[in-house]
Each structure stands twice: as structure tokens, then as C-alpha cells.
Amino acid sequence: MRYGFIGLGHLGQHLAGSLVGAGFSVTVHDRDRSRAEPLLQRGAQWADSPQALAAEVDAVITCLPSPAISEAVLTGPDGILSGLKAGGTWIEMSTLDQNDIERLAALSAAKGIRMLEAPVTGGVHRAAVGDITVIAGGDLDLFDAHLPALSAMGGEIFHAGPLGKAAVIKVITNMLAFIHLLATGEALMLAKKGGIDLTDAFNIIKASSGNSFVHETEGQVILNGSYNINFTMDLACKDLGFALGFGKQFGVPLDLASHTLQTFIRARSTYGGNAWSSQVVKLLEDAVGTDLRAPGFPAEL
Incomplete structure (x- = not known):
């Protein structure tokens, strides 16, 4: 399973780092490339845009500061949906409103992309050691398919039910x-x-x-x-x-x-x-x- 990770802020850099450390194939992108340098030195690959990243992976993970930014990264002209192949997965680890989750999931589904929400809680210091709590929402088979990656990033992993409940x-x-x-x-x-x-x-x-x-x-x-x-x-x-x-x-x-x-x-x-x-x-x-x-x-x- 090849993963892409977009959003390397205080939280995202640690989550992506846990994936790299666990041996997953990880391609990363952020508006500020300097945030990616420590990950690139550890074996991650770089992509110049969300579209370019999505074209190279099976699943894209996003960890972004607002619903508006998540939507722009997903649906923009150079966004995830323009690069990710049908059958791929979008895993949203940002904190979004339930209505945003359901609306963006529908936009993804129209492109043949399945969505899993996986916000985290417990503090950045716990993400730094791979012990943050992950709360997933979405189809159970999709949760099971990506459970190894979620487990690499977090400690306790919960499936809260269908999309929106997490x-x-x-x-x-x-x-x-x-x-x-x-x-x-x-x-x-x-x-x-x-x-x-x-x-x-x-x-x-x-x-x-x-x-x-x-x-x-x-x-x-x-x-x-x-x-x-x-x-x-x-x-x-x-x-x-x-x-x-x-x-x-x-x-x-x-x-x-x-x-x-x-x-x-x-x-x-x-x-x-x-x-x-x-x-x-x-x-x-x-x-x-x-x-x-x-x-x-x-x-x-």
C-alpha cells in the first residue's frame, strides 16, 4: 500500500514520520517544502502538488488546519481528485464538521474515491511517539484495510461508525x-x-x-x-x-x-x-x- 501525506504541520509531520518509520512507502507534500526535509532524509518521496502526489499512491492522507483548506486540496484544479485513480482512498485526519465530511465524501465518491475519516486526539506530544488516539469513521472494510497504517501512527484505534461519527x-x-x-x-x-x-x-x-x-x-x-x-x-x-x-x-x-x-x-x-x-x-x-x-x-x- 503506497500512501501520500499532505499537511506537515505540528501534527502532520509526526504522523507522517510514524508511517515512514514503520516502513510504509510514503510520498509527502506541503506548501512549505522545508517541513518535508526531515522526512525526505528518512526515505519519504516528495511531490510538487496534491495532484502529483495522488497520482503516485493508493491512498492519500490529509492533515490540514481548516475545512476550507481540506476542500481546496481535495477538489482544486491541482487537487487530490484530479490525480488519484478510481478505487483509491482519501483518509482525512483533520478535524472537520460532520456535514463537511459527508459532503466531501460524496464529491469523492463521484470520482470513484472512497473516504475514511480518522481525526486524532491526545496531543502532539503523543503523536511524536506514535501513541496518539485515532478515531475512524467509514466503512468497516475500508477501516480494516488501512488499520496497519492507522496503528503505525497511533496507539488506541477506534472505529466510531459510519462517516461523520468520528x-x-x-x-x-x-x-x-x-x-x-x-x-x-x-x-x-x-x-x-x-x-x-x-x-x-x-x-x-x-x-x-x-x-x-x-x-x-x-x-x-x-x-x-x-x-x-x-x-x-x-x-x-x-x-x-x-x-x-x-x-x-x-x-x-x-x-x-x-x-x-x-x-x-x-x-x-x-x-x-x-x-x-x-x-x-x-x-x-x-x-x-x-x-x-x-x-x-x-x-x-
Whole structure:
């Protein structure tokens, strides 16, 4: 099975790297060729366009920052569908809305291309070691056919059902993560103002019923002051917007998610769309007039 991989950002470069490391035949493309150089040195091949890449492989994997970019890479004049042969597969690892997944799958099917969605969750640091969680949606036989590649890129691999269902549960997991991020910031600030050493507070919370994955991970880069979780404010606002859209579609009131989105929008307007999403906690630091810093925590996970 020959794979193409398009989108070598913070996440994609690690996912593609895991495929190369596992011995798969991998051709890569990104708007910035320099991002591909480490992969090319390890044996990956380069293609000058999505079309050229698709013409050389059996399946194309994309990991891109927005639905609009995914659609352009798929359907543009130099896109995937103009190069991939009928019977090929498009595996979308970006976070898209369910409606986008279903619409783009239909466009692909019209060209004889089958689609598998496979968004990931767990953090870029887990993708770097091939341990990120993969949530797939699509036909079971297609999932089984590409399971070896998915397993090379991730740790736990789930099949969430037909196309579109992985998009829903992925957005739910991100929604929870952003809510937990605000909560851990408030908890740490309350501890500091209450006179508790922040290292002690971090460790006690980690060992308590109030612990969360976000506290264990993003809490560390907050205490370091780098906020570097390799995930931006723009992406957080996009995913929370998807969650609120699902709430409206399914008739579920999402009070916490709505408040969280407004907080992230305020943080984005204050620090910029390219600021790390963990920097949302700085809004609280600025409001209280003190920071959340403790020695010995890493700048990046």
C-alpha cells in the first residue's frame, strides 16, 4: 500500500514520520517544502502538488488546519481528485464538521474515491511517539484495510461508525479538553492565592478526583510559562464552534461550552490567533495580576 501525506504541520509531520518509520512507502507534500526535509532524509518521496502526489499512491492522507483548506486540496484544479485513480482512498485526519465530511465524501465518491475519516486526539506530544488516539469513521472494510497504517501512527484505534461519527466524537473530546483547560487554570490560581506552593498543588490535583488529562499535560506548560501545546487559539475556536453547532443541531444546550468559546474568543483577540491555546489561562493571570509559575516544569511536552 503506497500512501501520500499532505499537511506537515505540528501534527502532520509526526504522523507522517510514524508511517515512514514503520516502513510504509510514503510520498509527502506541503506548501512549505522545508517541513518535508526531515522526512525526505528518512526515505519519504516528495511531490510538487496534491495532484502529483495522488497520482503516485493508493491512498492519500490529509492533515490540514481548516475545512476550507481540506476542500481546496481535495477538489482544486491541482487537487487530490484530479490525480488519484478510481478505487483509491482519501483518509482525512483533520478535524472537520460532520456535514463537511459527508459532503466531501460524496464529491469523492463521484470520482470513484472512497473516504475514511480518522481525526486524532491526545496531543502532539503523543503523536511524536506514535501513541496518539485515532478515531475512524467509514466503512468497516475500508477501516480494516488501512488499520496497519492507522496503528503505525497511533496507539488506541477506534472505529466510531459510519462517516461523520468520528467528527462528532472528536469535537466532543476537544470541547471537554478546552473546558478542562479553563478549570485547571482557575484551580491553580485559587491554590496560589490561597498560599499553596504550585508544584504541590499540581501534584495533589494530579493525584485527586479532580484530575484530568489536560491538567497533567497542559498544566505543565502553563506552570513553565511557555504555554506551548502546539495547538493554536484559531484551532481551539474552530473546534468549539463545531461543538456549539452540534449542540444546535442535536438540540443539546451547551452552557459550559458556550462560555468556554467566548473566553477563547476573548483570548484570541488579546493574544492573537496563532498564540498557543493554553495561553487562554493568561487572561486569568492578567486579571488577577499574578502569574502561575513553578520551577522544574517543561517548556514543551
